[in-house]
Each structure stands twice: as structure tokens, then as C-alpha cells.
Amino acid sequence: xxxxxxxxxxxxxxxxxxxxxxxxxxxxxxxxxxxxxxxxxxxxxxxxxxxxxxxxxxxxxxxxxxxxxxxxxxxxxxxxxxxxxxxxxxxxxxxxxxxxxxxxxxxxxxxxxxxxxxxxxxxxxxxxxxxxxxxxxxxxxxxxxxxxxxxxxxxxxxxxxxxxxxxxxxxxxxxxxxxxxxxxxxxxxxxxxxxxxxxxxxxxxxxxxxxxxxxxxxxxxxxxxxxxxxxxxxxxxxxxxxxxxxxxxxxxxxxxxxxxxxxxxxxxxxxxxxxxxxxxxxxxxxxxxxxxxxxxxxxxxxxxxxxxxxxxxxxxxxxxxxxxxxxxxxxxxxxxxxxxxxxxxxxxxxxxxxxxxxxxxxxxxxxxxxxxxxxxxxxxxxxxxxxxxxxxxxxxxxxxxxxxxxxxxxxxxxxxx
Amino acid sequence: xxxxxxxxxxxxxxxxxxxxxxxxxxxxxxxxxxxxxxxxxxxxxxxxxxxxxxxxxxxxxxxxxx
Numbered sequence: 001x002x003x004x005x006x007x008x009x010x011x012x013x014x015x016x017x018x019x020x021x022x023x024x025x026x027x028x029x030x031x032x033x034x035x036x037x038x039x040x041x042x043x044x045x046x047x048x049x050x051x052x053x054x055x056x057x058x059x060x061x062x063x064x065x066x067x068x069x070x071x072x073x074x075x076x077x078x079x080x081x082x083x084x085x086x087x088x089x090x091x092x093x094x095x096x097x098x099x100x101x102x103x104x105x106x107x108x109x110x111x112x113x114x115x116x117x118x119x120x121x122x123x124x125x126x127x128x129x130x131x132x133x134x135x136x137x138x139x140x141x142x143x144x145x146x147x148x149x150x151x152x153x154x155x156x157x158x159x160x161x162x163x164x165x166x167x168x169x170x171x172x173x174x175x176x177x178x179x180x181x182x183x184x185x186x187x188x189x190x191x192x193x194x195x196x197x198x199x200x201x202x203x204x205x206x207x208x209x210x211x212x213x214x215x216x217x218x219x220x221x222x223x224x225x226x227x228x229x230x231x232x233x234x235x236x237x238x239x240x241x242x243x244x245x246x247x248x249x250x251x252x253x254x255x256x257x258x259x260x261x262x263x264x265x266x267x268x269x270x271x272x273x274x275x276x277x278x279x280x281x282x283x284x285x286x287x288x289x290x291x292x293x294x295x296x297x298x299x300x301x302x303x304x305x306x307x308x309x310x311x312x313x314x315x316x317x318x319x320x321x322x323x324x325x326x327x328x329x330x331x332x333x334x335x336x337x338x339x340x341x342x343x344x345x346x347x348x349x350x351x352x353x354x355x356x357x358x359x360x361x362x363x364x365x366x367x368x369x370x371x372x373x374x375x376x377x378x379x380x381x382x383x384x385x386x387x388x389x390x391x392x393x394x395x396x397x398x399x400x401x402x403x404x405x406x407x408x409x410x411x412x413x414x415x416x417x
Numbered sequence: 418x419x420x421x422x423x424x425x426x427x428x429x430x431x432x433x434x435x436x437x438x439x440x441x442x443x444x445x446x447x448x449x450x451x452x453x454x455x456x457x458x459x460x461x462x463x464x465x466x467x468x469x470x471x472x473x474x475x476x477x478x479x480x481x482x483x
Contacts, residue, residue, distance in 0.1 A: 037431045054476055061472050065465055255450045264446035267439050274436030282432040290439045297446035 029077070030084045038287075039078040047084075059135045066132035067118040076110040120353075234273075235283040242269040260297060267293040315339065319346050328352045328412075335359045342401035350405055352376075352412040359405070359416045366395040366402045369416060376409040380416050392416075430478045434471050441467070 032043035035053060042060055046053035063070025079091040091098050118129070242265075249265030250258045270290045277283050315336035316322050326335065326348060333355060340362040350359070361367050371378060372389045379385075380392050407414065449455050 054479060058472065058476070061468070065468075249447075249450075254452070256452055257450065260446055261450035264443045264450060267443035267446065271436045271439035271443055274432045274439065278429045278433035278436065282429050287432075287435050290435060294439060294442045297442055298449075 029081050031078065031081050033083045033085050033087075039074070040083060041074055041077040041081065044077075044081065044084065059138065062131040062135050066129050066135075067120075069114055069117060069129075069132055072113050072117045073110065076106075076113065080106050080110075231281060231284050234277075234281075235285055238269065238273040238283050238286060239289075241273075242266040245269045263293055263297045267297055317341065319343060322346055322348055324349075326350045328355045328357050330354050332356045333358070337362050337403070340365065340403065342403060345402045345404070347404040347406065350407045352407065352409040352414060354411040356413045357409070357415070359407075359414070361394060361416065362403065364396065364400075366393070366397070366400055367405065368393050368402055369405045369407060371407040371409065371414075373407075373409040373412070373414070376412040376414060378407075378409065378414045378416070382417070428478060430475050433478070434475050437471060438468075 027048050029048065030044050031040035032047055033040055035043045037043070037053075037057070042056040043053045046056045060070045060074055063073060080089050082089050089098075245265040245268065246262040249255075250262035252258070252261050255261040267290060270286050270293065273283055274286055274290070277286070311332040311334070313334040313336060314326075315338075317339040319340070319342050322340075328335075328351065330353070335350070335357065338360040342362075342365055350357075369380070369392045370390070371392070374388070377384065381394065385392075445455060445460075
């Protein structure tokens with residue numbers, strides 16, 4: 001007897017009675033190269049879980065609003081996952097040593113990057129981790145729905161019509177069974193003496209009426225890939241125009257700083273090229289280049305003239321009101337201690353990130369400042385210091401109470417006076 | 418079953434959206450370079466809303482045309 005096995009679209013195998021057999025092994029995490037919009041990560045996830053890629057893209061955007069967590073996770077998936085055409089993960093192409101990395105190490109790196117991202121952008125975006133919680137709940141609900149769907153799936157899977165089997169299909173099935181029995185060393189019952197004429201040949205439509213084993217979409221050939229070469233020429237042309245625009249932007253009078261106008265001009269050229277390319281075909285690499293220029297265009301670099309919130313002024317006049325830790329991030333802040341009165345020694349740790357901070361010291365109070373700085377400028381009583389760390393003391397030298405400021409600055413412009 | 422010939426030219430939605438985003442950022446950067454003030458406290462709320470609007474636009478334009 002020939003057993004008919006029908007493969008469902010979800011990879012499950014059902015027999016004649018529609019009973020679900022052993023569940024298949026989980027599909028690997030891969031990037032989809034067929035319907036990719038950016039890196040193919042969302043499309044790969046969607047294909048793995050049999051959902052619309054648009055849903056996954058929306059969830060990733062929501063994650064991106066959660067302290068840019070989606071950006072980190074997307075980048076990690078793009079770097080660590082191979083594509084569905086058998087290509088190696090990008091990180092293995094860049095760092096061949098990473099081929100020996102375990103999954104646990106990759107997860108650890110992703111978690112560390114996520115934590116850094118949360119601590120860096122958590123205060124810059126207004127939504128905190130709220131969108132991430134929404135995504136988590138939506139994902140749990142979707143997984144539960146998917147689980148229910150897989151239980152009822154066998155009844156929904158169409159099966160090959162059972163009876164009567166056509167003689168041609170029976171002959172083909174008999175030959176298949178005979179071949180299997182020969183390979184496994186079993187005796188095969190006598191054939192039903194099929195008549196092998198051309199009229200008994202099994203056509204693909206008869207052998208695969210559901211189209212399960214239909215060939216997949218053809219892979220782009222080498223000739224097709226060659227046809228995309230003119231896009232590189234267009235890319236080079238756009239880059240030349242962008243360089244020219246950057247030069248003109250740099251020479252534009254009354255701009256401060258000039259480099260920002262240059263970057264803005266180059267970015268505008270790339271934007272126009274992408275808008276035109278939406279119709280005529282996207283030039284290569286422009287999105288990647290545009291992202292880099294966007295970060296540079298609004299980056300709070302040396303002139304530190306970019307702020308995410310207005311100026312803040314905080315004054316402390318009593319020792320009891322001093323906080324345990326004073327943190328400054330993405331803002332212009334004045335820490336006014338000029339009216340502070342101390343009865344005993346006090347210590348105030350000050351953490352500053354990507355901000356402009358002015359500290360007004362108390363008059364008549366001995367003050368000790370210990371500082372550690374990264375990519376920052378520090379001005380102590382009108383004197384600039386370039387040391388990465390050090391100790392500075394001011395005020396009377398008697399035995400009066402001492403205020404100790406422990407300053408840690410990253411990407412800051414700190415003035416102490 | 419034969420595929421229907423494409424009636425109109427394909428629109429690259431991601432290229433369109435990236436172009437809009439880059440144009441907005443270039444405008445902000447140029448505005449800053451010209452010495453004008455940018456209200457970042459307002460932009461931190463409007464920027465996500467603009468991105469959401471662009472995402473909705475992308476979803477609408479990405480719908481398959483039957």
C-alpha cells in the first residue's frame with residue numbers, strides 16, 4: 001500500500017487521515033534576500049513566522065523609538081545572520097575570526113550593545129521603553145495566535161483527492177514504492193502489470209496537483225546582475241555632485257560652523273538623488289552614506305551647539321540639600337554652588353554627558369575637584385586643561401570644611417569658576 | 418497562469434522615504450549652520466511623529482496593487 005504524504009505550506013507533514021506527524025525542526029534565522037527593503041532582517045523574521053513583513057517592520061520601528069533599541073537589534077541581526085541564499089553573515093566576512101563565536105557570545109554582545117544604547121539614548125527619546133513593552137505584548141499575543149493556528153492547521157491543509165486514483169498516478173506511486181523497497185532490501189509485491197505507454201506518463205500537474213513542489217522564483221543570473229552596473233556609475237556621479245555641493249556649502253558666507261553647511265549640502269544632494277531614484281532606480285550606497293552624513297550634520301561635536309533641551313540652572317545653598325549624585329545629559333546646565341554653606345566635609349559626584357556644564361564654586365569654601373574626562377574640554381578658573389584626569393584645589397587652606405567634587409565628563413564642555 | 422505585465426513603473430518606497438528623511442535633516446542642519454535657533458525640546462516630540470507619519474506613508478505605498 002502506498003502511503004500518501006502531503007506537505008503543508010507550514011512545513012508540517014500530514015498523512016491520509018490528516019493527523020499531524022512529528023513537528024518539523026525550527027527554521028534557522030536568516031535574512032531574506034528576495035523581499036528585503038533594507039537588510040532583509042524583517043522579511044526573514046516574517047518568513048520564519050509566516051506573517052506579513054509589514055507587521056515586523058512596524059514592530060522594529062516601534063523598537064527603534066525605545067531608546068533606539070530596534071536599531072541595535074536590527075544591526076545585530078543583520079551582522080550575525082546569514083542570508084537565505086547561503087551567504088555568510090556579514091560579520092564573518094569582515095572578521096573571519098568570528099566564525100568560531102558561539103551563539104551565547106553573540107547574544108552577550110547584543111545585550112551589551114543594547115544596554116549601552118539604552119543608557120545613551122534613553123534620555124534623548126521621549127518614549128523610554130514604552131514602545132518596547134508594546135512590542136513585547138504584541139509579540140506574545142502573536143505567538144499565542146500562531147500556536148493555536150498550528151493546532152487547527154491539519155484540518156485546513158488540503159489533501160490529494162483519495163479515490164479513485166488515476167492509473168497513471170498509481171503506476172508512478174508503485175514505481176516509487178518499488179524503488180524504496182529495493183533500496184531497503186524488502187520484497188515488493190508483484191506489479192499490477194501497468195502498460196507503459198506514453199499515455200500513462202504522469203504529468204507534473206498530476207503528480208503535484210497542489211503545486212507544492214513547484215520551482216521557486218529564479219535566482220537573478222549573472223547577466224541580470226551586470227545590468228545593475230550603470231547604477232554604480234550613477235552613484236559615482238551623485239557623489240561627485242555631492243562633493244561639489246559640499247565645497248560650495250563650505251564656502252558659503254555667514255555660516256557657523258562652515259562644515260555643517262557643507263555636510264547639509266551634500267546630504268541634500270543625496271536626498272534629491274534618492275527621491276529621483278525612487279522612480280528611476282535607487283543608486284547604490286546612498287542610504288548608507290546618507291545615514292552617516294545625517295549623524296554628522298546634527299552631531300554635537302566641538303562647538304557643542306546642539307542641545308536636546310533648554311538651559312537648566314540648579315542651585316544648592318545648604319549641605320542637606322546636596323544630592324547623592326548629580327547627573328547632566330544633553331543639556332546646558334549651570335550648577336550653582338556659590339551660595340553653599342558647609343558645616344562638615346561634603347562630596348558631590350557629578351556625571352556629565354554630551355552637555356555644556358558650568359559649575360559655580362562657593363566663595364570662602366575649600367574645594368577639591370577630581371576630574372576624569374573623555375572627549376571633553378575643561379576650564380578651571382579660566383585655565384583650559386587637556387589632562388584626562390587630575391585634581392584641582394581652590395579656596396582657603398585652613399581647616400574649614402571641604403567640598404569635594406568628583407567630575408566625570410564625556411563629550412562635555414565644562415567650566416568651573 | 419501567466420504573470421500580468423507591469424502596468425506602471427515600480428516605485429521604490431524605501432528610497433522615497435529615506436530621501437524625505439535626509440532632506441528634512443539637511444534642512445535642519447542648514448538652518449542651524451545659518452545661525453538660526455533650533456528648538457530641540459520641540460523637535461524631540463515632533464521628530465518621532467514625523468517618522469510615524471512617514472512609516473504610515475510607507476505602509477500605504479507598499480500595499481500590493483491587485
